[in-house]
Amino acid sequence: MITEYKLEDAGREMLITVKRSSRKTLGLEVRENGEIFARIPEKLSDRSLKSFIEKERDWIIKKSELVKWEREHRQTTNATPVQELTSEEIENISQKIVDRVRFYQKKMGVTVGRVAIRNQKTRWGSCSAKGNLNFNYQIYYLPDELLDYVVVHELAHRRHMNHSDEFWREVEKYFPMYRQCRKRLKEIRLIN
Template sequence: MSNQTSIELQKDGRTLTLYVIRSARKSIGLQMREDGTVLLRIPNRLSARALQDFLTREQTWIWQKTEQMQSRIKQRETTGAIPVEQLSSRDLDQIKEKIGSRVAYYSKIMGVTVGRITIRNQKTRWGSCSSKGNLNFNYQLYYLPEELLDYVVIHELAHRRHMNHSADFWAEVEKYCPDYKVQRKRLKEYKLV
């Protein structure tokens, strides 16, 4: 990113690197990526002096917030999945069968058709649906509680009616997964490996 610079903060012999990203926003925001990278998003018009004043004034808050975010990331459960390169063809067949059977079950009761079903090892997604109705699922879903697998399947099948995340889309999800908000929140507690 060309609009990215970095700043280092020091505390008790520790160094925190903040990657500063300027954009058309109105406020300053702090974000931590899954890999631990800390982003400080700031308005384009914020002067270097104003940024330095903010860092000086809010240094304690920045350290606290960063430590909280790091703790939250560490606490997230892993799926318990076997690394994909260690899976046998039998394991892969079982994974495909389990996910495929949930897709078949829900596509029938939801009254939607699907194209190809692919099982992959995406680093950031549990599933996706193309405009042609092809579905991709992360193999790690196999290792999650069944209700989370079902939520992801229902979510992707709802895209067969609404290729967005509109109110209509979420209403469709809710018809088949009334507690989808709970499942969605639970799913965020897991990290892909």
């Protein structure tokens, strides 16, 4: 069974790591650091895997080029790497984020479970069905209005666990300039 696949493109070699699992679908992912993953069902044949990758060749190449361009041109959070933070800095980061959660939680009239500050690789924040909120520590380094947008976005999921029109109306009700902040946030990448 293949665990890696080498895709040739204009003299360069792109290494695709193959991850097999109990999933039923085939998927591709190009990470911010340029790593490429093919996620496939456990029993998929090597021949079917090769066929899938070759069929998606153009997408893989375009996505890899886009990721490379973004890595070189997009602004970062300029966050201090988490391993370099002191315990006092970590406490300050947590306190600021939790304070903003409490402020908007009260304003929006929603309840939350646990609030955790993490070093997430790809997300600014998330909200579980149980109401637990996770925030990337890097939002601390964003301008305050972007930090607040992320908080309101996750709290709005306490009423709508999707991105429906109702969800966005909820966000807008408490954070009218969300469109501008959402756009700005897409222009900033997380440090890894």
